[in-house]
Amino acid sequence: MTVESKSIKVEVLVIGSGAGGATTAVELADAGFEVVVLEEGAKHPLDSYGQTLPKAMQLLYRNKGMTPILGSVPIGFVEGRCLGGSTEINSGFWHRLPPEFVLRWVSQFGIRDFSVDSLEPHFAWAESHLKVSQPPEILPKSSAVFKEGVEAMGWSSRAIPRAASGCVNTNACAAGCPKGAKQGVSQNLIPLAESKGVKFVTDCKVRLLLKTRGRVTGVLAEIRRADKTTDLVRIDAEHVIVCAGATQTPALLRRSGIKSRVGDTFQIHPMLKVSVLFKEHIDAHKSVMPMLQVKEFWPDISLGGSFFSVGNLAMNLSDNWPDNNLLMKDYRNMATYYVAVRGTGRGSVRPARFGSEYSILRYELSDVDLRHLSQGLARLASMFLSNGAEAVYPCIQSIPVIKSELDAVRWLDENLPKSNMSLTTVHAFSTCPMGEREDKCAADSYGKVFGFENLYINDASMLPDSPGINPQGTIMALARRNALHFIATTKH
Template sequence: MSRQPDPVREGLARGWRVLGGPHGALPGRVECDVAIVGSGAGAGITAELLTQAGLRVVLVEEGPLRSSTDFHQRESEAYPTLYQESAARKTADKAINILQGRCVGGSTTVNWTSSFRTPQSTLDHWRDRFGLSDFSSDVLAPWFQQAERRLNVGTWLMPPNENNELLRRGAARLGITAPMIQRNVKGCWDLGSCGMGCPTNAKQSMLVTTIPAALERGASLLVQTRVQELVMKGGRIEALRCVPVQLDGRLASGSEVQIVAQHYVVAGGAINSPALLMRSGLPDPHSLLGRRTFLHPVVISAALFEQAVEGWKGAPQTIYTDHFLETQPIDGAIGYKLEAPPIHPVIFASTLPGYGQAQADLLAEFPKTHSLLALLRDGFHEQSAGGRVTLRSDGSPVLDYPLTDFVMDGARRAFLSMAEIQFAAGAKVVLPVHEMAQRYTSWAQAREAIAALPIKPLLTRVVSAHVMGGCGMAGDDKRGVVRPDGVHWQVANLSVHDGSIFPTSIGANPQLSIYGIVNRLATALAKQLSGRDVTLA
């Protein structure tokens, strides 16, 4: 593969203001108009709009600055350098593995590009239960349109890879609609390694769009720098207290940094954002901070086919079905969205059950393996109240997420749905990813066996790449941590601009929800702070 130009390295050569790690020692004190914690979906949109308004912006990112030159399509390189806890972040009981980005661009640098607007049913629930009366599809449409235009969100025009085509084929034979997924790409090479960083800069992540735009306008970026505390005085934030960290997150040599701003935006992602507010002792009069944190808990079904599937090739997610969401009342039994994830060796081997000869047999059939995942729509029922972020003794965050019987009932139904689709698509064997599951060779056999499986935490393999909530947004301070405009209910010069503000899960891959909603919030903040009208360009 010929190497493409690297806009990040070109920007650094032009003199972008980037410090930390290999980019130079951190200053002892920085003054600016707005300090932004994080550099992912919410931070990137906010940075572009605020710098467009002429404001002096500093972004602080705990992870490293990596760019297309560094992306070699190798899991062994990507997971330790681009993900939280080397792609092995887990809930308190180790029952759920969580994939979250930890690099410039955050999870947008390593996600699979799936782009969905916030479903109307989700927005209706927010209006009815959380007082978000001004959040509707009509109101949000222009904000989504701007984000989609800016980030080149559109229909994927190439044929699905076989892994996704099997979802479409099996669903069609059962009379289930399975449309195409929109993707935020431009000139995509169809490589399939989106989760390891895009080596051709086709993925329109914050790394190659909004962050460079902000840096071109004079923003500063501090990398490998952790915000330890929001320093509060007199009911306002007066500074960020930051420390340098190594690639693995351990403290690095060097002095603390103090960042003084007029306004502060926390956009470190769900789990990290509420944890920062907790470490800082911010007001939490109704004990809401860190609670109602959602994951779209995911269960997986593997299947073996006669033909090659080669799930590592081609665009990773291009087909989905909402059949099992749309046929389920939003506040009834938990519904789920089905997608076909990419299959790469390390993730495959570390996720599937078994060991020894049994695992060796599975790995030998890797090229003919297909997988489906079910995203469980949590947060809409009293028995699906999500999890709670707390702090360890060293101040690092951990999420306690109970997998209730209500949630696990959804997991069982999802296993059944996925197995039926896979057999309809022609699978010769289906293997639910569960420690006690066997290789089932017919739909009748799988249906009976899955109905009898103990669907319990740790026996059932549960993963997630979507973290939402913990700093929920609501129309009053008894139901939310932040106001509908993203400003903290008790701290006037603090906003939260990331997925942690969602009062439930989205019920769809959340990146476009963050882009569209934060576009609206950040545009209003830019006007408030500068008096200038800005538009995401």
């Protein structure tokens, strides 16, 4: 769409083109609604994907990949800012919401009509569009050594389905898959939505929701032109569905004066990266990340494999660089894994003052999180060391190396030094929880924001609590469920 007029009117305005936004756009257009999607990031052709990570971060990531989560333990966070959102840079691991969490969310948040059976067709729909499939039987070496260790411990694990059929191991998920095998929504739902008449306006950041007495009338949005000049436009809409992701949806709502239960319950999966030195060549830099996850200690603790490149290894070793820098020459014998915990701490999202681009994200790691991270490291390190690995290097200043099982099991009973940990996360949610419990939720059971007739949220922010699994599947299934409910209950 070429935006020439200063004021435009549309039937449904979707803000954000990621997992939630693309799903919403396809279904609403299919039902005959006129849909325009506004996306802050740019559209990038496939041949610009797969560049070095620093370049990819400039192109595809919010804040060029530098978003801190503040708290007593600062946590590094990244998310997408491009057509397709974070789905363009994620790893494509796919889970359905486990039955236990379906029940817990109904019990704790009073979500209506929410069951494993009622969610099934929505997961199936997303899985078919994203070609979700099991990874190949022949595993890359970094997965194979992980699998051997897990089996030697007698733990349960499984190869996780991925939205990456046809993956040829370019190891470039985080830089955008240059082969188009990893199914970011730019490869499937966005072209489908376009074929149904949806207009995607990229380089267009929504600054403010305009509202009057329980209705949103439209938005003020800033359009960036190729010559870097900008234009502020008002776009009027009958319905507005905000799908700007877990950090930006609450920031936009709060900036627009909508604050009740908004941005007060930021949840993440805190993650500790661990590099492992093996006796033999692993060549992790040449293969996709390890595809197994250990669910033996789920939902509190998950163990799995992480993206590996030589640059990332240097970053992971940098916490103890004087002790560990000489290891860089052994990079072919190393691979990176993680301990992720469900996250029981609490956090918040606030828009920055003075018009800055940055939202302020806070998360306070709980004692329970710390306990689980410590136990997770003990388990992961013992597993590798008892199965022949040479040494384990966690991203913790003051713990440069773990070389024996005895040193590893120590952390089953003791807490890691909290303030020395370098944690990261790529999973964020729950900033506008949905459900009928108005004392806890920002939106009803179908994402309609309380107090508004025509304002909805439909992205990671609506998950009422941390799911303890990779969240994209759950976000898409819930977004489709809510979109179908919108269609069934809205005249047009």
